[in-house]
Amino acid sequence: MRYVSTRGQAPARDFEGVLLAGLAEDGGLFMPETWPELSAAEWRALRGRPYAEVAAHLMARFTGESLPEAKLLELANRAYAGFGSAATAPLVQLEPQLFALELFHGPTLAFKDMAMQMLGQLFDHVLARRGERVTIVGATSGDTGSAAIEACRDRAAIDVLILHPEGRTSEVQRRQMTTVLSPNIHNIAVQGSFDDCQDLVKAMFTDAPFRQEMQLSAVNSINWARIAAQVPYYAYAALALGAPDRPVAVAVPTGNFGNVLAAWVARRMGLPIERLIIGANRNDILARFLSGNDMSMQEVAPSLSPSMDIQVSSNFERLLFELLGRDAQATASTMQRFRAEGRMPVPDAAWKQATRLIQGFTVSDEATLEEIRRLHRDCGYLADPHTAIGIAAGRAHLPDDKGIPVIVAATAHPAKFPDAVEKATGFRPPLPPRMADLYDREERFAVLPNDLGQIEAAVRGHVRRNTGA
Numbered sequence: 306m307r308y309v310s311t312r313g314q315a316p317a318r319d320f321e322g323v324l325l326a327g328l329a330e331d332g333g334l335f336m337p338e339t340w341p342e343l344s345a346a347e348w349r350a351l352r353g354r355p356y357a358e359v360a361a362h363l364m365a366r367f368t369g370e371s372l373p374e375a376k377l378l379e380l381a382n383r384a385y386a387g388f389g390s391a392a393t394a395p396l397v398q399l400e401p402q403l404f405a406l407e408l409f410h411g412p413t414l415a416f417k418d419m420a421m422q423m424l425g426q427l428f429d430h431v432l433a434r435r436g437e438r439v440t441i442v443g444a445t446s447g448d449t450g451s452a453a454i455e456a457c458r459d460r461a462a463i464d465v466l467i468l469h470p471e472g473r474t475s476e477v478q479r480r481q482m483t484t485v486l487s488p489n490i491h492n493i494a495v496q497g498s499f500d501d502c503q504d505l506v507k508a509m510f511t512d513a514p515f516r517q518e519m520q521l522s523a524v525n526s527i528n529w530a531r532i533a534a535q536v537p538y539y540a541y542a543a544l545a546l547g548a549p550d551r552p553v554a555v556a557v558p559t560g561n562f563g564n565v566l567a568a569w570v571a572r573r574m575g576l577p578i579e580r581l582i583i584g585a586n587r588n589d590i591l592a593r594f595l596s597g598n599d600m601s602m603q604e605v606a607p608s609l610s611p612s613m614d615i616q617v618s619s620n621f622e623r624l625l626f627e628l629l630g631r632d633a634q635a636t637a638s639t640m641q642r643f644r645a646e647g648r649m650p651v652p653d654a655a656w657k658q659a660t661r662l663i664q665g666f667t668v669s670d671e672a673t674l675e676e677i678r679r680l681h682r683d684c685g686y687l688a689d690p691h692t693a694i695g696i697a698a699g700r701a702h703l704p705d706d707k708g709i710p711v712i713v714a715a716t717a718h719p720a721k722f723p724d725a726v727e728k729a730t731g732f733r734p735p736l737p738p739r740m741a742d743l744y745d746r747e748e749r750f751a752v753l754p755n756d757l758g759q760i761e762a763a764v765r766g767h768v769r770r771n772t773g774a
């Protein structure tokens with residue numbers, strides 16, 4: 306399996322190359338050269354199999370020779386062993402047609418663990434075989450940093466440095482990062498905003514000698530391996546509901562479009578997903594695109610679902626590439642105009658094609674709280690604000706369909722966003738028992754000013770200590 310860049314100016318790579326590179330050299334995102342497809346019989350054979358088996362089987366279609374299914378199964382078994390549910394991603398029926406696919410039973414209580422735990426295993430395996438090491442640097446406003454830290458802790462060939470804006474993450478989010486005391490993990494609280502943190506990371510990546518010296522690598526949501534590791538849970542849920550012999554719809558609360566794209570890929574591989582429904586908070590660039598071909602950037606406004614407070618949905622470029630008939634030149638110029646003018650000129654035919662499959666809904670903070678309240682009252686179900694947006698979007702779509710079950714991606718545990726849940730229900734959800742002592746654990750992090758020189762010195766010092774250089 307080879308991968309090409311959506312902008313057409315970078316050399317094709319294999320899965321390993323794509324895993325380690327993240328972003329293509331031309332600024333584009335990697336896509337498989339061709340889509341693997343499964344026959345109905347092949348889908349049926351996966352029905353009722355353990356999650357790790359489904360994951361290994363589907364991911365093997367993307368890795369090719371270098372990582373065979375048997376090896377992937379070994380990695381997947383390790384990746385999902387620590388999850389707090391024997392089903393890994395249990396499907397909970399809320400209403401006759403509405404199902405929550407719980408993706409939050411991993412170590413940091415958000416869906417990012419589903420892919421990141423697998424990514425940690427993949428990095429470890431590939432680096433050991435090559436005799437190489439990497440330094441992962443990332444900026445986080447909350448969920449991604451802790452998922453990366455949990456996935457890479459105690460791995461010999463990986464150092465992890467995560468920048469977070471001092472005092473601007475929730476306490477649960479900060480503690481999930483700073484209480485991991487493994488020697489290869491380093492947290493830096495930057496005296497600045499999340500945007501400052503992101504700019505510092507970008508500056509480290511564009512400092513070519515530094516990048517080379519530190520073997521910098523990224524695990525952000527544009528890494529194809531993360532998308533590949535998100536496809537299996539849609540298959541796992543759809544098969545449980547009768548696919549491939551019965552169609553399903555999927556509803557996803559979205560920010561970066563990564564999780565929705567994985568559902569699109571599952572469909573492209575032959576799974577009968579009839580509809581993709583996306584839920585957005587007030588930062589609703591994707592919903593505005595779907596309703597009126599208006600993909601225009603606005604200021605990011607804070608909401609009750611902070612992990613979706615995003616204006617640029619980076620993974621949308623992958624769908625755009627497909628909508629434009631895989632024309633890399635057209636994709637590159639569309640993305641350049643979006644960057645320059647803040648508005649993406651999507652041709653009408655491509656937009657119409659998107660709207661035939663994808664439906665978007667904007668859910669306000671008030672409607673989010675109302676949905677949390679209603680689920681608690683009518684179904685005895687506690688949903689976090691992100692999940693509630695997905696459920697509200699799935700519910701808004703229901704009158705349109707013909708008895709097709711809707712699978713909603715439940716992206717975070719309610720205890721990860723206790724304030725919103727308490728506001729809606731009067732009830733403060735407790736942390737799961739395995740994390741109940743989170744507030745008592747020792748924290749370790751450095752506080753540094755928003756200064757590239759000092760941050761790079763900290764990275765260098767940390768890596769030197771671990772390599773003994």
Ligand SMILES: *Cc1c(COP(=O)(O)O)cnc(C)c1O
Binds near residue numbers: 416
């Ligand atoms: C990251 C995140 C999202 C958004 O996922 P995308 O792939 O960026 O669309 C939704 N909910 C939670 C809890 C998240 O952490």
